[in-house]
Amino acid sequence: MRDHQVDAFRFSGRLVKKIILAAIDAIEPPTNIPWAVPTKPLAESRVALLTTAGVSMHDDVPFDMEGERKDPVWGDPIWRKVRSDATSNAIDVNHLHIDTSYIKSDINVALPLQPLADLAAAGIVGSAAPNHYSIMGFQGEDSSTLENVSGPEIVRSMRDEEVDLAILAPV
Amino acid sequence: MGLVARRIEEAGIPTVTINLIWEFQRALGMPRVAALEHPFGRPYGEVDDRNTQSAVLRAALELFVSAQQPGQVEHLDFVWHEEPKRTRWHPPEPAPIIRYMKEQGKI
Numbered sequence: 001m002r003d004h005q006v007d008a009f010r011f012s013g014r015l016v017k018k019i020i021l022a023a024i025d026a027i028e029p030p031t032n033i034p035w036a037v038p039t040k041p042l043a044e045s046r047v048a049l050l051t052t053a054g055v056s057m058h059d060d061v062p063f064d065m066e067g068e069r070k071d072p073v074w075g076d077p078i079w080r081k082v083r084s085d086a087t088s089n090a091i092d093v094n095h096l097h098i099d100t101s102y103i104k105s106d107i108n109v110a111l112p113l114q115p116l117a118d119l120a121a122a123g124i125v126g127s128a129a130p131n132h133y134s135i136m137g138f139q140g141e142d143s144s145t146l147e148n149v150s151g152p153e154i155v156r157s158m159r160d161e162e163v164d165l166a167i168l169a170p171v
Numbered sequence: 172m173g174l175v176a177r178r179i180e181e182a183g184i185p186t187v188t189i190n191l192i193w194e195f196q197r198a199l200g201m202p203r204v205a206a207l208e209h210p211f212g213r214p215y216g217e218v219d220d221r222n223t224q225s226a227v228l229r230a231a232l233e234l235f236v237s238a239q240q241p242g243q244v245e246h247l248d249f250v251w252h253e254e255p256k257r258t259r260w261h262p263p264e265p266a267p268i269i270r271y272m273k274e275q276g277k278i
Contacts (some may be wrong), residue, residue: 002259004246004247004248005246006191006193006206006207006208006247007208007248008190008191008192008193008194008195008206010191010208010251010252010255011191011208011211011258011260012191012192012211013256015269015278018278019272020192020194020195020276022207023195023225024194024195024198027176027198027199029198029200030199030200030202032241033177033200033201033202033241033242033243034177034180034181034200034202034241035180035202035240036180036182036183036184036186036202036235037185037187038185038204038235041231041253042230042232042235042236045235047232047263050175051210053189055204069267072266072267072268072271073268089237094236095262096262096264096266097211097262097266097268098211098212098260098261098262099259099261099262100212100262101259102213102217102223103213105213105218105219106217108212108221109212109213109214109215109216109217109218109224110214110215110227112210112224112227112228113216114221114224115215115221115224115225115228115260117227118221118225119225119228119229119232124229124232125232126173127189132172135175138266138268143174143217146174146175147174149176150175151174151175151178151179152178153180154175154179155179155184157183157213158179158182158192159182159184163183163184163240164184164185165186165187165232165235166176166179166184166185166187166188167186167188167189167228167231167232168176168179168186168188168189168191169188169190169214169215170188170190170196170214171188171211171212171213171214
């Protein structure tokens, strides 16, 4: 594993690579990187998952795709809870930058609820959080609402549910 | 997304971010990054491939134990089962921003 270096652009194609490299160039290097030290062993920790795939439960308001179609430099900044027992039959997936059919077939490709439940049952982690989270990865020109409103709300929810560790997977 | 991870970590909850585009995550200043070569839309593995999904999740969990400093990038050695040319991940229609940038002559 030590000798292996991931090719970040293996699947991107030239156009997406060009856009991402330009985006990296435009980022101001962070002056500090936040760091929290785990306080419990994995086997006692409660784990929450987060995806950027625009997943919402059927009984919730879905991510707004029409808004993004009308305004291509806007992305929906809301966040949604996904219950830990959700299956692919219970969710909507709205994201205009990927093929969402895989997640619709098997939610675990982006939000591994079943593998996490299995690890909790096996005692490898303490427990799965009762709820997990989705946001919309594409935020266009202004990510301030995601950062300053949705982010703190997600933190509050994680604290209320006594989450110890969070694993995030952009899609 | 990177911003949300930073918010969560700032609040005292350790995070691991799993991503193909680890260079972007590193530039944003993510606390712990698990880089892996899985295509967009399926970071944990293929549909119904519970073994790989579970292995990716476990590799991410191990980073909570092994990472010693902020900004650590761990390169995971998972190998996707298809060549990039045969891997379908694009949306059925171009994303609005792609269309917009083309109209603007930016790409």
